[in-house]
Amino acid sequence: MIRKTDDIIIRTVARILVPFIQIYALYVIMHGHYSPGGGFQGGVILGASIVLLLITHGLVETKKKIPEKAIALFSSMGVFIYAGIGVLCLLLFGNFLDYGKLSVILNIPPAAARAMGILGVEIGVSITVMAVMISIFTSISTAEDHSKYDKEH
Amino acid sequence: MNTFFLVIGIGLCVLVFFVLYRVVFGPGVFNRIAAISAIGTKTLIIILIMGIIYNRIDMFVDISMVYALLNFIGTLAAAKYLEIGGEKL
Numbered sequence: 001m002i003r004k005t006d007d008i009i010i011r012t013v014a015r016i017l018v019p020f021i022q023i024y025a026l027y028v029i030m031h032g033h034y035s036p037g038g039g040f041q042g043g044v045i046l047g048a049s050i051v052l053l054l055i056t057h058g059l060v061e062t063k064k065k066i067p068e069k070a071i072a073l074f075s076s077m078g079v080f081i082y083a084g085i086g087v088l089c090l091l092l093f094g095n096f097l098d099y100g101k102l103s104v105i106l107n108i109p110p111a112a113a114r115a116m117g118i119l120g121v122e123i124g125v126s127i128t129v130m131a132v133m134i135s136i137f138t139s140i141s142t143a144e145d146h147s148k149y150d151k152e153h
Numbered sequence: 154m155n156t157f158f159l160v161i162g163i164g165l166c167v168l169v170f171f172v173l174y175r176v177v178f179g180p181g182v183f184n185r186i187a188a189i190s191a192i193g194t195k196t197l198i199i200i201l202i203m204g205i206i207y208n209r210i211d212m213f214v215d216i217s218m219v220y221a222l223l224n225f226i227g228t229l230a231a232a233k234y235l236e237i238g239g240e241k242l
Contacts, residue, residue, distance in 0.1 A: 010229065021222060028215070035215050045219060052226050055233050 004058035014056035021049040029126050030119070039122035043129025050134050059142065068138075071131045078128030085120050097121070155206055162202040169195050186231050193224035 028035075029042030054062050086097040094101035099117025100110040108116070172195070175188040197217045204213025 014229075024218065024222075028219075035212055037215060041219070045222070048223060048226055052229070055226075055230050 004056075004061065011056055014052050018049050018053055021052070022046060025049065025126075029122055032122055033115070033118070039125030040129055042122075043126035044133060046126060046130040047133030047137075050130070051137050054134075054137060054141075059138065066134070068135075071135050074127050075131035075135065076128075078124040078126070078131065081124030081127070082121050085117060085124070089117075158202050158205050162199055162206070165195050165199050165202070169199075182235060186228060186235075189231075190224065190228045193220070193228075197221050197224070 025042045025045035028037035028045060029039060032038035032042065050062070050066065053065070085099075085102075088105075089098040089101045090096055092101035092104055097117075099114040101113075102117050103110045103113035106113050106116060169192055172188050172191050176185050176192070179185050179188060197220050200213055200217045200220065201210070204210040204217075207213075
């Protein structure tokens, strides 16, 4: 599953399609308040774009674009953004994830600060979901033994 | 106009069962993959028709696009799995 395909049509279509999928995922994340979607769904679509790259271009070529260290870093960075916004509200004498208090830092009215706070939390969720999806896919398809696949190329 | 779309939607739901026969009894794996892909396409149209009936087509277009995308990736993954042979990965 994780090897490179020889078919030029599939490779070209996947290469053209991946940026559009990622733009659509960003739309789903940013527009999550008004339409179906949000952090988790956008993260799944972002992960699906990288999975498409993995099954068409192989593990080695995808690793050059997204190293595994970066995936591990992303999966913890999203949680850090989520918890960081929550703790920031605690430090501003509010409850955990009480976005209204962020208006002091952002210098905007509390209602707008709530919208921005929720958006920040959703971005954190989407980054974590994307990284975890990719790492689950690579772990299952290589049976957690990447060295065998590195040697073949 | 709503009855028109309702009838078309029910017709597509019935057609899904005809394709489901090919998924269950179809000779060979490739018939099954093609039939699953066809069911995914029909589901996409059914979602859009539901959107027209509920007057929320702007919401349902988003869902149907994600469904089409995941259907494409799923079909590609199944085809890739069979190209190499299940055991060897």
